Amino acid sequence: MKNFKTLNEKINSHLLKEVELNDDIRQKELLIAVMQLAEERTATLTAIIESSDDAIISKNLQGIVTSWNPSAERIFGYTEEEMLGESILKLIPPDRLEEEPHILGRIRVGERVAHFETKRITKYGDLIDVSLTISPVKNPAGEIIGVSKIARNITALRRAEEKSAILAAIIESTDDAIISKDLNSIITSWNGAAERIFGYTEEEVLGQSILKLIPPDRLQEEPMILGQLKSGQRVDHFETKRMTKHGKLIDVSLTISPVKDKAGNLIGLSKIARDITYKKLEEQRKNDFIAIVSHELKTPLTSMRSYIQLALAKVREKQDAFCENVLARAEVQTRKMYLMINDFLNLSRLEEGKMSLHLSRFNLTELVDEIVGDARILAPAHVIEYQNCDEVMVDADREKIGQVINNLLSNAVKYSLSGTxxxxxxxxxxxxxxxxxxxxxxxxxxxxxxxxFERFYRVSNDEVKNVSGFGIGLYLVAEILRLHGGDIKVESRHGEGSVFSFALRTA
Structure with missing residues (x-):
């Protein structure tokens, strides 16, 4: 720093002249000691200024820069050579030029300006947020001869504050409970929605265990969740039940994420809890409705199929080709409706958790033969190729495995052109x-x-928009196979057909 070295040289010169005027040895020693002290202080001051992370700038009362430390260069982009002798206005945005005369006016009357937050402009035209502390520089007579300015770049801090403010606003305005807790399950934060959902105020739960919200029969969930998070896993949309302040059980969907420090160490957990009680009630009402309607439809439909089959047998005896053709088509349609109603009943049972397997040992080859035979009657416009495989026995639910194969064959027919x-x-x-x-x-x-394989999901494009369906067939296929300990696989390319496959253990 040139100005500090010059100051040190002036002090040394002045003190040496004083020594020449007086030959007193003790006074000479005293002056040398003072000179050494001044040099040490100057060196210390220079080291502080050079190593500071803040821009330290001095200027005269006309706003001309007289010193410029390395941090000023890092923050503003200008070198010392580029700024010495230049106006400080070079750093001030055009819409803030009035700040400089205002600050100088305060300095001239001996005031100090502390932590004045504003914006400044870098060499490259970037606006940055700065916090300024500005002090008057006085001569030995106490006269103000300049200004010392410390500028701290607070852009990152401002952005972090803005981000925190946005996050705080989101947390407070969301309809979901947002709760944080430490690794001992002690609650450390609690938003407004958490109070509305669970009934406890922030004061009532901070410092309390999260177990306060968990029903006694579900306490094992907390260590299970903690174990998953400690192993680096995130818990998404975990549906369970929680208990309010007034003892009411509510359905919730939980998303739980790890909270880590800068070193990546797990220090806590963040939990978002959505009240899905109303959604669950709606689903229950819908499932009840589907079950009742499906059950009521199934009874008359079974009778209708029997009557059609009887009539079909009679017209075949009479060799009435027209009536046989009409009744055969009617029988095909009732069979389709029967399978559709079965799908809805199974969906309802699955949603209620009441779908169970009736396992038995049966010949899978015979079942496939039956279904392929029916499919050839139901879809005469398609060529269904099947080479009977060797007899194979499996332990499974015959009816539900039949439903899986029926659904896959039905989809293959629906989503491919006639003659394929x-x-x-x-x-x-x-x-x-x-x-x-x-x-x-x-x-x-x-x-x-x-x-x-999601429930009610249907592919939507121009090729299949006119194909009827509810989007439950493949969902049921996947769930039935899951209950059997297996899964469904698909290989497909747009425009090139599809292959669906599943495996069962042989008996």
């Missing part, structure tokens, strides 16, 4: 049998494949 080939495959290994259904249909995009 549908191939039913059967491969037997030592421990498993693999059933596959391949079509030459429209195919399924990669994006749709990711959601294909």
């Amino acid at each position: 080939i549908i191939n039913v495959g059967c491969e037997i290994s030592e421990e498993k049998v693999l059933i596959s259904i391949a079509d030459q249909g429209f195919g399924i995009s990669v994006a749709d494949q990711k959601r294909l």
Whole structure:
């Protein structure tokens, strides 16, 4: 720093002249000691200024820069050579130029300006937030001869504060309970929605255990969740029940994330709890409605099928081709309706958690033969190829495995053009049998494949927009196979057809 070195040289020169005027040895020693002290202080001051993270700038009363430390260069981009002798106005945005005369006016009357937050402009035109502390510089006579300015770059701090303010506003305005807790399950934060959902005020729960909200029969969930988070996993949309201040059980969907410090150490947990009680009640009402309607429809439909089959047998005896054709079509449609009602009943049972498996040992080859035979009658416009595989026995729910194969074959028919080939495959290994259904249909995009087995999800594009369906068939297929300990796989490309497959253990 040039100005501090010059000051030090002036002090030394002045003191030496004083020594020459007086030969007193003790006075000379005293002056040398003073000179050494001044040099040490100057060196210390220079080191502080050079190493500071803050810009330290001095200027005269006309606003001309007289000193400029390395941090000033880092913050504003100008070198010392570029700024010495230049006006400080170079750093001030045009819309803030009135600040300089105002600050100088306060300095001239001996005031100090502390932590004045404003904006300044860098060499490259970037606006930055700064906090300024400005002090008067006085000569030995106490006259103000300049200004010392410390500028701290608070841009990152401002952005962090703005981000925190936005997050705080979101947390307070959301309809979801947002709660944080430490690794001992002690609550450390509690937003307004948490109070509305659970009934406890912030004062009542801060410092309390989160177990306060968990019903006694679900206390094992907390260590399970903590274990998952400690292993680095996030808990998404975990549906469970929690208890309010007044002892009411509510349905909630929990999303729980780890909270880590700067070093990446887990220090706590953040929990978002959404009250889904109303949603669950609506689902229950819908499932009850589906179950009742499906059950009531099934009884007359069974009778209708019986009457059609009897009538069909009679017209065949009379060799009435027209009536036989009409009744055969009616029988096909009642069979379709029967399968659809079965799907809805199974969906309702699945949603209620009441779908159970009735396991038995049966011949899977015979079941596939039956379903393929029915499919050839139901879909005469398609070529269904199937080479009977060797007899294979499995332990499974015959009716539900039949429903799986029926659904896959029905979809292959619906989503491929008339005259195309549908191939039913059967491969037997030592421990498993693999059933596959391949079509030459429209195919399924990669994006749709990711959601294909979700409840009520349907592919939406121009090719399939007129194909009827409710989006429950593949969902039920996936769930039935999951109950059997297996899964459904799909291989497909848009425009090239699809292959659905699943495996069962052989008995």
